[in-house]
Amino acid sequence: MNPTIDYHALAPEIVLTVTVAVCLLVDLVARRSELVPRLASLGVLGAIVPVITLSVDGANRTMFGGTYEVDNYALVFKGLFLIVAYLTILVSFHYIGEGDYYRGEFYVLLLTSVLGMTVMASARDLVTIFVALETITIPTFALAAWRKHDTKSNEAGLKYFLIGVISTAVMLYGMSVVYGVSGANKLVGIREYLVDTNEPALFAVGVFLTLVGFAFKVSAVPFHFWAPDTYEGAPTPVTAFLSVASKAGGFVALITIVNIAFFPSKGSWQPVIFVLAAASMTLGNLAALRQTNIVRMLAYSSVAQGGFMLVPLAVAADVSSNSAWEGVVVYLLIYAGMNLGAFAAVIAVARRTGSAEISSYAGLGRTDPALAVMMTIFLFSLAGIPFLAGWFAKLVMFRAAFDSGTTGAVILGVVAAINAVIAFFYYAGVGRQMWFREPDPAVERTAVPTPLTLNAAMLIVTVGVLALGVYPQAIARLGELAFTPG
Amino acid sequence: MDLNAFLILAAVLFCIGIYGVLARRNGVLVLMSVELMLNAVNINLIAFSAYVQDVSGQVFALFVITIAAAEVGVGLAIVMLIYRNLRSPDLDKIDQLKG
Numbered sequence: 001m002n003p004t005i006d007y008h009a010l011a012p013e014i015v016l017t018v019t020v021a022v023c024l025l026v027d028l029v030a031r032r033s034e035l036v037p038r039l040a041s042l043g044v045l046g047a048i049v050p051v052i053t054l055s056v057d058g059a060n061r062t063m064f065g066g067t068y069e070v071d072n073y074a075l076v077f078k079g080l081f082l083i084v085a086y087l088t089i090l091v092s093f094h095y096i097g098e099g100d101y102y103r104g105e106f107y108v109l110l111l112t113s114v115l116g117m118t119v120m121a122s123a124r125d126l127v128t129i130f131v132a133l134e135t136i137t138i139p140t141f142a143l144a145a146w147r148k149h150d151t152k153s154n155e156a157g158l159k160y161f162l163i164g165v166i167s168t169a170v171m172l173y174g175m176s177v178v179y180g181v182s183g184a185n186k187l188v189g190i191r192e193y194l195v196d197t198n199e200p201a202l203f204a205v206g207v208f209l210t211l212v213g214f215a216f217k218v219s220a221v222p223f224h225f226w227a228p229d230t231y232e233g234a235p236t237p238v239t240a241f242l243s244v245a246s247k248a249g250g251f252v253a254l255i256t257i258v259n260i261a262f263f264p265s266k267g268s269w270q271p272v273i274f275v276l277a278a279a280s281m282t283l284g285n286l287a288a289l290r291q292t293n294i295v296r297m298l299a300y301s302s303v304a305q306g307g308f309m310l311v312p313l314a315v316a317a318d319v320s321s322n323s324a325w326e327g328v329v330v331y332l333l334i335y336a337g338m339n340l341g342a343f344a345a346v347i348a349v350a351r352r353t354g355s356a357e358i359s360s361y362a363g364l365g366r367t368d369p370a371l372a373v374m375m376t377i378f379l380f381s382l383a384g385i386p387f388l389a390g391w392f393a394k395l396v397m398f399r400a401a402f403d404s405g406t407t408g409a410v411i412l413g414v415v416a417a418i419n420a421v422i423a424f425f426y427y428a429g430v431g432r433q434m435w436f437r438e439p440d441p442a443v444e445r446t447a448v449p450t451p452l453t454l455n456a457a458m459l460i461v462t463v464g465v466l467a468l469g470v471y472p473q474a475i476a477r478l479g480e481l482a483f484t485p486g
Numbered sequence: 487m488d489l490n491a492f493l494i495l496a497a498v499l500f501c502i503g504i505y506g507v508l509a510r511r512n513g514v515l516v517l518m519s520v521e522l523m524l525n526a527v528n529i530n531l532i533a534f535s536a537y538v539q540d541v542s543g544q545v546f547a548l549f550v551i552t553i554a555a556a557e558v559g560v561g562l563a564i565v566m567l568i569y570r571n572l573r574s575p576d577l578d579k580i581d582q583l584k585g
Contacts, residue, residue, distance in 0.1 A: 127546050134553045141560045145567060154568045155580045161561050162516065166507055168557070169523035172550060173500055176527050176543075180534030185542035233582075 009061040009070040011050030012078055016115045019043025020108055027104025034097070040107040041089045044114070048082045051075055060485065066186055067125040073482045076329065077121035077252050084245045084336055085114040090457035091344045092237035099235070101146060109139035110241065117249045124260065125186040126175050129253050133171075133217070136249045137164050140242060144234040156233025160242075163216055163226040171213020177206030178261075187261035194264040204268035210257070211272045217250035220310065221279040224303045228287075231299035236350065239295060240343035243302045244336045251309060251332055258313065259325060266317045273314040278412060280307025281419040288426050294346055295356050297426060298339070301382060304423060305335050308393075311416050312400035315409040319400060326479035327400040333475055334393040334468065338381040341461030345375040348450045348458065358430055363439025371450065372434045374458050381465045383427040384420055389465040392472035394420060396479075492533035500526035513565035513575040517558055524554045 007014070022043070023036050054061075054075055061070040088110065096106050116135025123129045141164060145157020179185055181203045182193035193199070212223065219227040231239045262269045284304030291297035312327035346356065348371055353360045365372040381390035401413030468475050499522055506519025528547045535543025569575050 125542075127542065127549055130546070131549055131553065134557065138553075138556055138560055141564065145564050148567060149571065151568075151571050151580075152582050154564070154571055155582055157564045158513075158568060158577070158580060161564050162507070165520045165557055165561065166504075166523070169500075169503070169520060169527065172524065172527040173530065176530035176534060176546075179543055179546070180530065180538065183534075183538035183540055185540070185546065 004063075006061050006063055006070075008050065008057075009054065009063065011054075012047040012082070012118050013115060015043060015047040015050065016111055016118065019046070020111045020115065023104065023108050023111065027108070033103040036104040036107050037089055037093050037097075040111055041086055043111065044082050044086045044089065047118070048079065048086075051078050051082065055079075066188065067128050068122050069124045070122055072484060074121040076333075076478055076482045077248075078118045080248065080333055080336060081114055081117040081121070081245060084241075084248070084340060085110070087340055087344075087457045087460065088237060088241045088245065090453040091240060091340075091347060093453040094451040095235065095237050095347060099147070101235075106143070106146065109143055113137075113139040113143075113241075113246065117245060117252075120249050120252050120256075123253075123256065124188070126179060127185060129257065130168075130172065130175065133249070133253055134168065136246055137168075137217070140238070140246055143238045144230055144242070146235050146238060150233075152233040153235065154233075156230045159226050160230040160234075167213045167216030167223070170209050170216070174206045174209025174211070174213060177202060178210060181206060187257060190261040191264060194262070199265055199268075203265065207262055207265065207268040208272060211254075211269060211276075214250055214254045214257075215276055218247050218254065218306050219303050220276040220306055221283045221303060224280065224284065227303060228296045228299040231302075232293060232295050232356075236295065236343060236347045236356075239299075240340055240347075243299065243343070244340045247302065247306065248332055248336055251306075251328070255313065255325070255328055259316075263317070270314060270317055273310055274408060274412065277307050277310035277314045278415050280304060280310065281416060282307075285419050285422045285426075289422065291426070292358055293356050294358050294361070294430065297358065297430075298342055298346070301423065301426070302339060304419065305339070305382070307419070308397055308416060309335065311397050311412055314412060315401055315404040315406070318404035318406045318409060322480075322483040323396075323403060324400040325483050326476070327396040329482050330396050330475055330479040331393040333478065334381075334389045337461050337464050337468075338378050338388075338390055341458055341465065342375070342378040342382065344454060344458045344461065345371060345378060348454055349375070351448055351450065358433055359440065361430055361433040362437035364433070365435040367439055371458075374462050375434065376431050377462055377465055379427040379430055381469070383424045387469045389468035389472070389475070391469060392475065395472075396476070489533055489537045492529055496526040496529040496533070499523075499529065511576050511578055513568065513577055514562075516577065517561050517565070520561075521554065521558065524550060 023039055026039060027036050096103055113136050116132050120132035123132050141157060141161040144160045145154050147153035182190045184190045184193055216223040258269055281304050284300050284307055288297050288300035309328055309331045312324040316324035350356055381388035384390045384394035398413055401409050503519045503523030507516055510516050510519060528550055531543045531547040572579055
């Protein structure tokens with residue numbers, strides 16, 4: 001029996017795979033290392049084309065016995081991952097080109113990781129989710145340790161690797177129990193089992209371990225301790241990629257598996273997500289408050305943002321409509337853009353001052369107003385100031401929490417509200433350094449111009465953040481589409 | 487078939503693996519402990535697969551074996567890298583990033 005293969009549905013993955021292979025070959029043959037990032041970005045843009053044609057077509061395409069599905073939900077995330085990949089390449093272009101780095105391999109590994117993400121968006125069984133998750137993470141272990149001679153980068157890679165494999169092992173153990181109890185590998189099969197039978201306590205153990213594994217991947221408290229170290233030690237474009245794309249990959253897996261498979265067994269997953277959400281928001285924000293290094297601050301802020309994203313997920317079982325699920329997706333899409341922008345600005349500043357200390361941002365508003373304006377927009381958007389995109393993300397999160405109306409959800413909403421206020425302080429702290437402090441004469445500045453690619457990436461994100469802040473219906477529509485059967 | 491015997495074996499192996507990951511200081515031994523954890527998963531998967539008469543568990547185990555190999559390959563490369571820079575596989579010496 002031969003499986004029927006729908007090449008149109010698989011086109012984004014095929015284009016990416018071919019690009020990876022071509023990049024590897026070109027890097028081997030051609031001396032001009034600039035060619036590889038150009039080819040890589042072309043490949044990513046090429047992979048967006050079938051995503052668009054597929055979404056215009058609109059039909060659900062199911063393959064391989066229901067284990068691989070290309071529906072609206074998958075397409076929304078594929079689009080997000082490819083756009084983030086393109087922006088990451090823009091941000092990396094000069095950073096990787098100028099340092100003591102292997103240039104060609106960097107983009108090969110980056111695109112391999114993106115390939116894993118596009119597969120993840122379509123994965124509908126435990127095996128495919130596992131394989132996609134590993135395709136996302138294994139290349140990023142090497143990327144985090146990319147500065148071979150820098151022991152900090154080595155440490156970042158090692159910590160990320162160890163946490164990565166341990167969390168995978170825990171997740172797999174959980175998945176094996178889930179499989180054993182339900183007897184099903186496909187997520188739909190697990191759901192059918194849960195609807196038909198009263199699941200034993202062992203199933204809850206499996207769900208718990210699976211969720212713990214994912215919590216490591218999305219760096220939710222108390223499984224977040226690796227994130228600040230890895231983010232600080234890794235090359236900054238890699239950090240941007242990890243905190244946005246690979247985190248989103250973990251979230252997509254989490255949403256898929258909870259929404260499709262575990263959903264009927266509310267008691268086994270809801271308390272876990274609830275605790276993760278509350279702990280991530282609170283501890284992430286409190287730790288971010290006392291950071292002096294901006295990368296570490298953004299690392300803890302991304303832990304806290306992960307907590308905000310988990311809030312709609314924690315209440316999803318109590319909301320009758322899809323609005324909670326849409327909330328997670330909308331928050332994820334907006335977070336990806338604004339966080340990537342913030343890291344791009346960090347790279348641009350570090351090119352001038354060679355420092356990632358927050359004190360080196362003093363007087364940036366005077367020395368480089370354009371950069372300071374963009375950085376302010378990203379940070380205020382992360383803080384959720386009205387009429388920037390991040391505001392709408394917070395709004396849908398709160399709406400989900402208060403719509404459901406259960407006591408737990410309201411408590412979670414209140415915790416989130418307090419945290420949104422705390423978060424404002426450290427985001428605004430950087431803003432104060434930029435606009436109300438004199439430039440520190442001790443910090444050496446070089447007048448290197450910001451490269452075009454980096455500026456382009458920041459401009460694209462700025463326009464996106466401003467446009468979605470004024471016209472959030474566009475992103476809300478995407479969230480709606482994701483959960484509308486085609 | 488006595489499913490419990492397999493499950494207990496897997497659980498014990500998994501716990502030994504976790505203990506090794508937490509207690510061992512040598513990078514290579516930590517990697518071996520991770521292998522123990524992953525193989526505990528394989529025993530679980532295959533036992534369940536035989537028990538529920540469904541082949542997909544065995545397919546899952548094959549994927550786990552393959553990917554574990556890739557994972558340990560990258561891990562060994564990183565441990566090698568650190569050994570070159572620090573002349574030691576001792577993980578306690580890697581403590582520059584804190585806070």
